[in-house]
Amino acid sequence: MAEKQKVLITVKTYPLPSEKYLELVCTAGMLEDGSFIRLYPVDYRYQPIWRWYKKYQWIEVEVEKHDKDPRKESYRPKVETIQVLGKPLDTANCWAARKAIVLKQQPTSMETLRELQERDGTSLGLVKPREVTDLIIEPDSEEWKLKWKADIEQLRLFGPDRKPLEKVPFKFRYRFTCEDERCRGHTMMIEDWEVGELYLKELKRCGNPKAAAESVREKFLGELCGPGKDTHFYVGTVLRYPKSWIVLGVFWPPKVGTPKGKTDVKEPSLSLFET
Numbered sequence: 001m002a003e004k005q006k007v008l009i010t011v012k013t014y015p016l017p018s019e020k021y022l023e024l025v026c027t028a029g030m031l032e033d034g035s036f037i038r039l040y041p042v043d044y045r046y047q048p049i050w051r052w053y054k055k056y057q058w059i060e061v062e063v064e065k066h067d068k069d070p071r072k073e074s075y076r077p078k079v080e081t082i083q084v085l086g087k088p089l090d091t092a093n094c095w096a097a098r099k100a101i102v103l104k105q106q107p108t109s110m111e112t113l114r115e116l117q118e119r120d121g122t123s124l125g126l127v128k129p130r131e132v133t134d135l136i137i138e139p140d141s142e143e144w145k146l147k148w149k150a151d152i153e154q155l156r157l158f159g160p161d162r163k164p165l166e167k168v169p170f171k172f173r174y175r176f177t178c179e180d181e182r183c184r185g186h187t188m189m190i191e192d193w194e195v196g197e198l199y200l201k202e203l204k205r206c207g208n209p210k211a212a213a214e215s216v217r218e219k220f221l222g223e224l225c226g227p228g229k230d231t232h233f234y235v236g237t238v239l240r241y242p243k244s245w246i247v248l249g250v251f252w253p254p255k256v257g258t259p260k261g262k263t264d265v266k267e268p269s270l271s272l273f274e275t
Contacts, residue, residue: 002062002078007037008089008101009053011234011248014196015045015165017144022046023165025193028073028124028236028248029059034104036124038236039077040069045163051082055249056098058085069239071123095253102126102251107232109180110245123237126251129176132231135221136173136187137213143167168196170213172220174233174247188235190247195220224252 011028018024018041025044029037039061044052053059060083063075089097107128116122144167172195175187195216202212225231232251238244 002064004060004062004081005037005075006032006058006060006085007039008032008058009055010102010251011236012044012055012193013191013248014168014193017165018043019147022162026248027077028234030101030105032101034101036073036105037063038069038071038074038124039063040066040074042077042079047079047082051079051084053082053084054088057088059083060085070121071237071239071242072121073124091253094256098251099253102232109178109183110186110235111178111180111182113235113245117237123242124248125235127233127235128179129225129231129233130179130183132174132176132221132225134175135190135217135225136175137217138171138173140169140171141167142169166200168199169209170199170216172213172216174221176233188245188247190220190250192247192249194249220250224250228254230255 007029008031009027009029011026013026015023015025021041021043023043023045024041027039027042027044029039031037060081062078062081064078066074066076069076089101091098103126105126107126110127113122113125113127116125172190173187174190175185177183177185198219199212199216202215203209206212206215223229229252233247234249234251235245236248238246
């Protein structure tokens with residue numbers, strides 16, 4: 001049975017092609033009590049503009065427990081019921097409005113999250129790294145999988161035409177350690193849509209794929225994980241590989257006491273979703 005939920009959007013992954021849904025954006029957020037919820041599937045760019053939501057924006061939506069995704073936080077949204085509520089929470093006073101909701105979810109370690117996964121099926125969490133040591137850049141295919149590519153190029157007799165969806169030819173992985181004596185280090189893929197969007201923006205600016213990828217490293221390692229940031233990672237499991245965890249997004253308010261203006265970072269453009 002469907003129920004209405006108020007959700008603060010905190011995670012949007014880079015779109016993937018889908019034969020059934022045109023394309024899919026995995027969205028996650030927090031309820032007012034600070035608990036996580038995963039909304040899937042959402043064909044975000046194919047929805048009317050009044051249903052487009054930004055990160056740290058409240059929405060209301062009718063959801064029901066996902067019948068094909070056993071992860072406890074996963075719900076199937078009725079996308080036609082999405083209502084966007086006001087503007088995104090601002091970053092004033094060291095992100096006070098955002099922290100008031102996000103940090104209700106007590107930051108933990110990957111070691112504890114894996115224990116919780118075994119105990120109660122937890123598949124989303126907030127991790128506070130002790131140290132982020134690298135953002136590894138690895139070459140990836142320049143083309144979508146053959147099945148996806150054929151579907152993208154196919155002209156449909158019914159429904160909307162396909163919107164351009166560029167493939168990012170690199171994989172980006174964070175290497176970090178947790179505040180946990182059991183931690184021996186982690187290397188985890190990051191699939192935040194902002195990574196893909198920043199890469200494409202920089203590629204358009206400079207025309208050099210390697211230089212564009214290095215710009216991602218500078219932003220997501222040097223700035224978002226810099227010494228003036230109180231960096232946290234939103235992490236989650238992969239449906240097909242339930243023991244695998246990935247970084248879904250970064251929460252990076254300035255550390256309290258940081259001199260004003262020293263660590264201000266402009267948030268990546270939302271143009272992939274707004275054009």
